[in-house]
Amino acid sequence: MRRTKLFTSFIAALTAATALTFSSFAGSWAWIDTNGDGLAACYYFNDDNSLQHGGVTPDGYTVNENGAWIVNGVLQERSVLTDKAHENIAFSGTTDAANVNNGRYHFTTANSMGMKLPFSGVDILSLQVNIDSEQNLNLSIAYEDGQIGTITLPVNQDGSYTMTTTGGNVIISFGNNEMNWSGEYYGIPTVLTAVKD
Numbered sequence: 550m551r552r553t554k555l556f557t558s559f560i561a562a563l564t565a566a567t568a569l570t571f572s573s574f575a576g577s578w579a580w581i582d583t584n585g586d587g588l589a590a591c592y593y594f595n596d597d598n599s600l601q602h603g604g605v606t607p608d609g610y611t612v613n614e615n616g617a618w619i620v621n622g623v624l625q626e627r628s629v630l631t632d633k634a635h636e637n638i639a640f641s642g643t644t645d646a647a648n649v650n651n652g653r654y655h656f657t658t659a660n661s662m663g664m665k666l667p668f669s670g671v672d673i674l675s676l677q678v679n680i681d682s683e684q685n686l687n688l689s690i691a692y693e694d695g696q697i698g699t700i701t702l703p704v705n706q707d708g709s710y711t712m713t714t715t716g717g718n719v720i721i722s723f724g725n726n727e728m729n730w731s732g733e734y735y736g737i738p739t740v741l742t743a744v745k746d
Contacts, residue, residue, distance in 0.1 A: 576607065578618075580627065588626040590617035627694055648680045650723040654743035661739040668741060676743060678728065686710045686721065 576596055580589040593606045593616060600616040611619050618625045644651065654677075656670035672693045679687040684704040691697050702710040702721070709722040712730075719732040726745040733739075 576601070590615075590624055590626050592616045593618070643682045645680050645682045645684070650728070650745075651678055651680055653677050653746040654728050655746060656741055656743045658742045659739065660742075661737055670743075675746070676728070678723075688721075 577594050578591055579594065580591050582589040593601045593610070593612050595601055601612055602616050603612060603614045605611055613619050613624065653675050655675050656668050656673065659666050659668035674691045674693055677689040677691070679689075681687060686702040686704065687699070688702070689697055689699045700712065702712055705711060709720050712719045712721060714734070716734040717732050717736075719730050719734070722729050722731070728743040728745070729740055730743075731738075731740040
């Protein structure tokens, strides 16, 4: 599982002016799964909302006759996850059905170096929390590219959970339908907040 991907992306986001895949001179791009096969292609829409068919877009990318982004003639696709993406994850232990912290979360804010910023999770679509009857935290993370990572963490004496990453320890705690990830990641004090859906 890419446990450090989120934090690496966050540090990069603090120093980058934009996290967009494409630069934008006009129009807009959208990832669309046109046939429901779980794979989306990226389409360019002009300012008048018409789809550009073939050629080079104003920001310098090539699209095919259907309007989909191609590189050297190869269609660029990525996996699309649905709201039920976590249902096939096998968690360890028996779910504690009475635990109000179980459920789906998504990142909303980050507080780092004294700045509170809106935070979408960069490449993370959602997180699924399943606390079992032994109070272990079973966490699954759904990424934009279709991967799903899982981790099981034992409960600390204070009811929090510690996730060890290459950048340092992250403390995960719950309260008021929120999940907080806090720690000094590569020496930068950071708190990420996810809210329950």
